[in-house]
Amino acid sequence: xxxxxxxxxxxxxxxxxxxxxxxxxxxxxxxxxxxxxxxxxxxxxxxxxxxxxxxxxxxxxxxxxxxxxxxxxxxxxxxxxxxxxxxxxxxxxxxxxxxxxxxxxxxxxxxxxxxxxxxxxxxxxxxxxxxxxxxxxxxxxxxxxxxxxxxxxxxxxxxxxxxxxxxxxxxxxxxxxxxxxxxxxx
Numbered sequence: 001x002x003x004x005x006x007x008x009x010x011x012x013x014x015x016x017x018x019x020x021x022x023x024x025x026x027x028x029x030x031x032x033x034x035x036x037x038x039x040x041x042x043x044x045x046x047x048x049x050x051x052x053x054x055x056x057x058x059x060x061x062x063x064x065x066x067x068x069x070x071x072x073x074x075x076x077x078x079x080x081x082x083x084x085x086x087x088x089x090x091x092x093x094x095x096x097x098x099x100x101x102x103x104x105x106x107x108x109x110x111x112x113x114x115x116x117x118x119x120x121x122x123x124x125x126x127x128x129x130x131x132x133x134x135x136x137x138x139x140x141x142x143x144x145x146x147x148x149x150x151x152x153x154x155x156x157x158x159x160x161x162x163x164x165x166x167x168x169x170x171x172x173x174x175x176x177x178x179x180x181x182x183x184x185x186x
Contacts, residue, residue, distance in 0.1 A: 080146040083121050087152075090114040090174070110179075115153065117173040121145050126164040129171060133157045138173065154178045 053059040089112035096102045105111040121129070123144060130141040135154050140147045159176040 080142075081144060083119050083140070083145045083147055085117055085119040085147070085149065088116045088118075090116050113177060115151065115155065115175040115177055117149070117175065119147065119171045119173070120169070121171060122169045124169065126166070129164075131162055131171070131173075133160060133162075133173070133175070135178070138175075140171070151175070 051062070053062050091105065091112045091114075093105060117138065119140065121142060121144070124142050128142045128144075132139040132141075133155075134157060136151055138147070138149045138151065140149075154177070155175040156178040157175075161174040163172045163174075164170075165172055
């Protein structure tokens with residue numbers, strides 16, 4: 001075997017120790033930056049300002065005060081809860097449509113005139129609700145809830161209705177659908 005430069009380089013490559021798959025702390029390059037934590041100092045500062053309850057009653061009072069602070073109207077939209085809602089289609093049918101099946105309507109949502117959105121808002125009142133409806137979305141602001149709901153179909157906001165159901169503490173929106181081929185379906 002000849003000792004050429006390329007053979008010596010290949011031999012040196014074979015004798016070099018393999019690099020680890022995972023870099024360890026000693027293998028990392030050192031920098032002039034220092035990595036520290038300030039977690040403990042921030043935690044101790046918050047504990048100084050926060051009163052630690054000694055009894056169950058004090059704990060419950062503290063929880064009630066925190067819940068009351070969160071329920072104030074000064075909160076941003078992101079801090080409020082999103083209410084539960086249900087969307088249903090509504091269709092006006094006559095006896096001809098149901099029993100004789102003579103009308104042009106079908107059981108599909110293509111023949112529906114209204115979109116009913118029922119939004120459950122327990123603990124809220126009708127006076128606290130700010131409702132904004134445009135052709136493609138519904139936005140609801142209240143002291144406890146925030147909802148920006150994109151709609152599956154374009155609607156006509158001028159002929160739509162909103163009702164407050166005080167028994168169920170829910171807002172019921174009857175949104176009139178505005179479709180391109182309504183003259184064919186109706």
